[in-house]
Amino acid sequence: GDSVTQMEGPVTLSEEACLTINCTYTATGYPSLFWYVQYPGEGLQLLLKATKADDKGSNKGFEATYRKETTSFHLEKGSVQVSDSAVYFCALSDQTGANNLFFGTGTRLTVIP
Amino acid sequence: DTGVSQDPRHKITKRGQNVTFRCDPISEHNRLYWYRQTLGQGPEFLTYFQNEAQLEKSRLLSDRFSAERPKGSFSTLEIQRTEQGDSAMYLCASSSSRLYTIYFGEGSWLTVV
Numbered sequence: 001g002d003s004v005t006q007m008e009g010p011v012t013l014s015e016e017a018c019l020t021i022n023c024t025y026t027a028t029g030y031p032s033l034f035w036y037v038q039y040p041g042e043g044l045q046l047l048l049k050a051t052k053a054d055d056k057g058s059n060k061g062f063e064a065t066y067r068k069e070t071t072s073f074h075l076e077k078g079s080v081q082v083s084d085s086a087v088y089f090c091a092l093s094d095q096t097g098a099n100n101l102f103f104g105t106g107t108r109l110t111v112i113p
Numbered sequence: 114d115t116g117v118s119q120d121p122r123h124k125i126t127k128r129g130q131n132v133t134f135r136c137d138p139i140s141e142h143n144r145l146y147w148y149r150q151t152l153g154q155g156p157e158f159l160t161y162f163q164n165e166a167q168l169e170k171s172r173l174l175s176d177r178f179s180a181e182r183p184k185g186s187f188s189t190l191e192i193q194r195t196e197q198g199d200s201a202m203y204l205c206a207s208s209s210s211r212l213y214t215i216y217f218g219e220g221s222w223l224t225v226v
Contacts, residue, residue, distance in 0.1 A: 006155075036217070042219050042220070043119075043219040044156065044204065045217070046215075046217075049214060099144070099208065101156070101158070102158075103155030104155055105155050
């Protein structure tokens with residue numbers, strides 16, 4: 001079945017460092033791919049998405065490119081801030097039926113000043 | 114657009130009691146989802162409504178769980194005879210059938226003591 005494998009954390013970076021969080025997926029069809037962010041004690045917020053191969057999603061300085069050949073959707077940011085500290089979830093939607101989301105286990109990012 | 118709202122945000126209950134959570138989706142969204150998230154894990158799908166029809170249920174949704182969406186607007190998730198293993202955050206989400214993006218509420222934390 002459909003699944004997402006996400007880089008395990010936690011990840012600790014200094015402010016202005018580069019960030020990469022790896023995400024690979026397994027899907028039978030042509031899923032849409034998402035990154036969601038969860039701040040402490042809160043629900044999930046959509047960070048960015050890509051709906052087809054080679055699409056690049058971007059938001060708030062974060063980027064991820066839908067790579068069908070490597071079944072990956074790695075999250076990147078060139079310069080992280082303390083306010084980026086959160087848990088990041090990679091997810092896919094199979095675009096059939098319920099368009100249900102399958103999530104990875106999450107990667108906790110802590111950015112220190 | 115006021116977003117997905119959930120109530121209550123936090124609930125502490127004694128084992129064996131019943132609890133009910135309410136979700137109000139984004140007003141123009143006809144799809145509504147319930148997910149469960151335990152500490153350190155990604156959200157897991159529980160059930161899905163399109164308008165008032167419950168179209169899909171996860172195996173995670175035991176007989177003690179029931180969800181309704183009587184008029185195709187708000188939804189309730191009831192857990193009967195709560196157990197300590199039910200302690201989790203219950204997330205509601207909504208989307209439209211035209212777009213593939215699912216938007217989440219802030220979640221309802223349940224602690225069973």
